[in-house]
Amino acid sequence: MKKTNIGGQAVIEGVMMRGKKIYAMAVRNPEGEIVLETKEVGVLQHKKLFRLPIFRGMAAFVDSLITGTKIMMRSAEIAGEDWADEELSKTEQWIVDKLGDKVNDILIYISVALSMVLGVGLFMLLPVWLGSFFKTFIPVWALGVVEGLLRIVIFLVYLFLISRMKDIQRVFQYHGAEHKTISCFESGKELTVENVLPCTRLHKRCGTSFLLFVMVISMIVFFFVQTDSIWMRFASRIVLVPFVAGISYEVIRWAGNSESKIVEWISKPGLCLQKITTAEPDGAQIETAIAAMKGVLAVEPEENESEGIESDETKSEE
DSSP, X not given: OOOOOOEEEEETTEEEEEOSSEEEEEEEOTTSOEEEEEEEOOSGGGSSGGGSTTHHHHHHHHHHHHHHXXXXXXXXXXXXXXXXXXXXXXXXXXXXXXXXXXXXXXXXXXHHHHHHHHHHIIIIIHHHHHHGGGTTTSOHHHHHHHHHHHHHHHHHHHHHHHHTSXXXXXXXXXXXXXXXXXXXXXXXXXXXXXXXXXXXXXOTTOHHHHHXXXXXXXXXXXXXXXXXXXXXXXXXXXXXXXXXXXXXXXXXXXXHHOOOHHHHHHHHHHHHXXXXXXXXXXXXXXXXXHHHHHHHHTTSTTHHHHSOOOOSTTSSOO
């Protein structure tokens, strides 16, 4: 098996592949043509502090939110879902007139902020609130365990609900194409549709697995924050989110590099969840994923033959 540091993300009608220096996004436009765009990765990973264990996971977490939002919006434009052609309300037109070219950047950061608020609220604070109803029946130390189990249930329900959406199902097909293409490359085969098709769409470095690790590791970390004050529990969950993300990053990075029985065992739940978040792609979707992969390999050919594995969608979650 060939080791690679390339990870990826499914986008609107396409796939983004990311190496150490650049990311390449391939998207099909309304005419059926593949549009390939490449850009340098975020600057956080170049800072010395954010190359250290735990901190590099924190940097990847922040960068994945910002970059992920940018490429989603850009892929929607290329795919023909350009909101610029829609008639703006008076308020929207006023904002565009005042902000000019900066409006897109501001919208991205607003989207990232809202995503973080909704994510923390749904997966961190809601389980705390629901778990508080059990504090009269169980000891304080057990609240973290109950809260963690509730968090996993909420996560599973969330995945099931979004998987029923038609547009998301198509994104999941591109997610499958991304995984199959990476698996084909790691097996040492030539990147062709025929070689990629039979490859597995399940991968240990998937962001779905990363999120599941976050759920489990948060249960362990929060077990040591033993207080029956709901406000203290709220505050600790918010403050410790980057720390939990950093630990989860290191765990999935280790899992991606190891073929041990222990890794095989702890990876199984995440692989099972990928049966929901990925779907079998068609040939055209695989062609798009291959184009994105080759876009990265054109710039980083040698590094991806010998370097260790980095996290996959932990760098950019679908």
